[in-house]
Each structure stands twice: as structure tokens, then as C-alpha cells.
Amino acid sequence: MVFVLMFLGSISNSRNVNISPEISQGEIHGQNEYKISTGNRYVQSLSIASIPATPALDPIVPNPNIDGTVIIRWTRTVQFDMFRNGYEVYRSTNNGAWIKIKETTGTAYKDENLANGDYVYKVRAFEGAFYSVFSNVRTVSVKQYVYVPPIPVETTISPIIPNPSTDGIILVKWAVISDASGYELYGSSDGVSYTKLITLNINFITSYTDVRSLDGTYYYKVICKGVYGDSGFSNVESVIVATLPPEPILPPATSSPINTIMVLLVAGMSIIGVIVGLYLLRWRK
Numbered sequence: 001m002v003f004v005l006m007f008l009g010s011i012s013n014s015r016n017v018n019i020s021p022e023i024s025q026g027e028i029h030g031q032n033e034y035k036i037s038t039g040n041r042y043v044q045s046l047s048i049a050s051i052p053a054t055p056a057l058d059p060i061v062p063n064p065n066i067d068g069t070v071i072i073r074w075t076r077t078v079q080f081d082m083f084r085n086g087y088e089v090y091r092s093t094n095n096g097a098w099i100k101i102k103e104t105t106g107t108a109y110k111d112e113n114l115a116n117g118d119y120v121y122k123v124r125a126f127e128g129a130f131y132s133v134f135s136n137v138r139t140v141s142v143k144q145y146v147y148v149p150p151i152p153v154e155t156t157i158s159p160i161i162p163n164p165s166t167d168g169i170i171l172v173k174w175a176v177i178s179d180a181s182g183y184e185l186y187g188s189s190d191g192v193s194y195t196k197l198i199t200l201n202i203n204f205i206t207s208y209t210d211v212r213s214l215d216g217t218y219y220y221k222v223i224c225k226g227v228y229g230d231s232g233f234s235n236v237e238s239v240i241v242a243t244l245p246p247e248p249i250l251p252p253a254t255s256s257p258i259n260t261i262m263v264l265l266v267a268g269m270s271i272i273g274v275i276v277g278l279y280l281l282r283w284r285k
Contacts, residue, residue: 051127051130051131051132052077052078052085052125052126052127052130052131052132053077053078053125053132054077054124054125054132054133054134054135055074055075055076055077055087055107055123055124055125055132055135056074056075056135056136057072057073057074057121057122057123057135057136057137057138058072058073058074058075058138059138060072060121060138060139060140063139063140063141064140064141064142064143064148064228065114065140065141065142065143066142066143066144066146066148067144068112068113068114068115068142068144069110069111069112069113069114070110070111070112070114070119070121070140070142071108071109071110071111072089072108072109072111072121072123072138073107073108074087074107074108074123074135075107076107077125077132078125078126078127080105083127083128084126084127084128085105085125085126085127085128086103086104086105086125086126087103087104087105087106087107087123087124087125087126088100088102088103088123088124088126088131089101089102089103089104089109089121089123090121090122090123090124090134091111091119091120091121092119092120092121093117093118093119093120094117094118095118095120098122114142115142115144116142116143116144116145116146117141117142118139118140118141118142119139119140119141119142120137120138120139121137121138121139121140122134122135122136122137122138123135148227148228149179149181149226149227149228150179150226151179151226151228151229151230151231152177152178152179152180152181152224152225152226152230152231153177153179153224153231154224154231154232154233154234154235155174155175155176155177155180155183155206155222155224155231155234156174156175156234156235157172157173157174157220157221157222157234157235157236157237158173158174158175158237159237160172160220160237160238160239163239163240164239164240164241164242165212165239165240165241165242166242166243166244167243168211168212168213168214168241168243169209169210169211170209170210170211170212170218170220170239170241171207171208171209172185172207172208172209172210172220172237173206173207174206174207174222174234175206176203176204176206177203177224177231178203179224179226180203180224180225180226180231181201181203181225181226181227182199182200182201182202182203182224182225183199183200183205183206183222183223183224183225184196184198184199184200184222184223184225184230185197185198185200185208185220185221185222186220186221186222186223186233187210187218187219187220188218188219188220189216189217189218189219190219191217191219191236191238194219194221197210199225201225212241214241215241215242215243216240216241217238217239217240217241218238218239218241219236219237219238220236220237220238220239221233221234221235221236221237222234
């Protein structure tokens with residue numbers, strides 16, 4: 001807080017000037033009368049006025065606004081006494097000029113009957129003839145009779161199958177959310193630190209194939225994207241990747257001379273057996 005001394009007249013002796021009572025910052029609001037003396041002799045009275053602290057505007061909710069009534073709130077920075085203390089509210093419409101729309105002693109203002117458009121607000125405090133710096137600004141969009149999509153609810157990820165996965169190809173599926181404008185899929189190898197894998201900007205695409213080359217447990221969760229805000233995270237689904245070892249490659253079978261001779265002997269004996277059988281049949285006849 002800044003203090004401004006306003007002397008009423010002139011002081012004949014400027015040396016050894018005392019102000020009584022002592023001024024304590026934070027206790028001075030508005031204008032207050034003080035005495036100036038040199039030694040024990042009263043010389044002059046003065047007024048001390050304080051430049052008020054800057055108020056801070058709260059975020060405007062809801063935003064966008066759908067009924068044309070906007071309530072703005074700010075922090076209190078001035079006290080109220082017999083002097084003119086309070087706040088001035090200013091508004092700019094669709095990037096137009098700033099206009100003072102209200103002077104009040106409260107810390108809130110209801111702006112009503114607003115047409116569709118963008119509105120920006122700021123306030124400043126005053127104590128007597130002294131004004132604070134302007135506050136921060138807050139913007140709100142008024143959209144009456146315009147459909148404003150709600151913030152989507154959380155989706156649900158389906159259990160991942162097969163589980164375990166033996167090839168590292170993981171198909172993640174989740175439920176479609178009608179108010180979602182898209183989805184973000186997050187993956188993790190430890191269930192703690194997640195990385196965004198993909199952003200899907202289409203409502204009806206609700207699956208994604210992730211490929212993992214290393215064995216382990218992998219975790220997945222989804223956020224539903226909305227026009228004016230996103231949902232919370234979905235449930236978490238996990239899958240174990242346990243790839244099968246490759247089948248051993250056996251050398252091709254090779255023929256040996258011994259095997260060839262055995263095959264020929266067996267074939268020869270079979271032929272001889274047929275001939276002997278035919279001879280015996282003829283001899284019996």
C-alpha cells in the first residue's frame with residue numbers, strides 16, 4: 001500500500017517535524033487527519049490517503065455461458081468507512097473499448113441480459129480520489145441457444161485378450177462416448193509413468209494396436225477429449241507379453257550307404273518271397 005501526504009497549508013519550520021500518531025502500514029484506509037508539530041508546538045494538520053491494493057478477478061464460471069447472466073468476483077482490497085471507497089467494474093465486448101459498467105462496494109457483480117459474444121472484465125479499487133492499478137482480466141463467451149457439448153464422461157477399457165500375448169501385438173479397445181470429440185491413449189511399462197501413444201480425433205475410433213518387442217507387463221488408460229474440457233482417465237487394463245522361443249531348426253536327414261543296402265536287401269527279399277509263393281502254388285496244382 002502506498003501512502004500520500006496531503007499538507008493543508010505550509011509548515012513554517014521544516015526541521016524536526018514529527019507526525020503524531022505514528023503511521024502503521026495496513027491500518028490506514030481512506031483519509032485520516034494527523035498533526036505535525038515541531039517540538040511541543042502544534043504547527044499543522046495533514047491528511048494521509050492510501051492508494052489501495054490491486055484486486056484479483058476469480059475465473060468466470062461457467063465458461064461458456066449459456067443463459068446471458070455472468071457473475072464476476074474479486075478479492076477485497078479496501079475497507080469501508082465514511083469516505084468514498086469501493087470498486088469500479090469495466091467491460092469490453094468483442095474486443096471493443098473498455099466501458100465502466102458498475103461502481104460498487106461489494107466484491108461481486110452480476111452482468112445480465114448479455115447477447116452472444118465474448119466479454120472481457122477488469123476491476124480497480126478506489127479510496128477517496130485514489131485508484132488502484134487495474135486487476136487481471138477475465139474472458140467469458142456467451143452462447144445462448146447454442147448447443148454446448150458437455151464435458152465427456154470417462155470411458156472403459158475392455159480386458160485385453162489374449163493375455164498373455166505371445167507375439168507382442170496388443171489390441172486395446174474401449175467404449176465409445178457420445179460426447180467425446182476424440183481420445184488419447186496412454187501406455188506404461190511400470191504402471192506409474194505413462195506416455196501418450198496416440199491421439200484419435202474421431203469419436204467412433206475406439207481401438208488401437210500396440211506392438212511390444214520386449215517381454216513384460218504393459219498398462220493402458222484412455223482420456224476422452226471434449227470441445228470444452230476432457231474427461232478423467234479411464235480404468236487401467238494390463239497385459240503380459242511373453243513371446244514364445246523360436247522352434248529349433250533340425251538339420252535335414254541324409255542317406256548313408258548302410259541304409260541304402262538295407263533297403264535293397266529288404267526289397268530283394270520281398271521279391272524272392274513273392275516268386276517262391278507263386279512256385280509253390282503251381283506245384284500243388
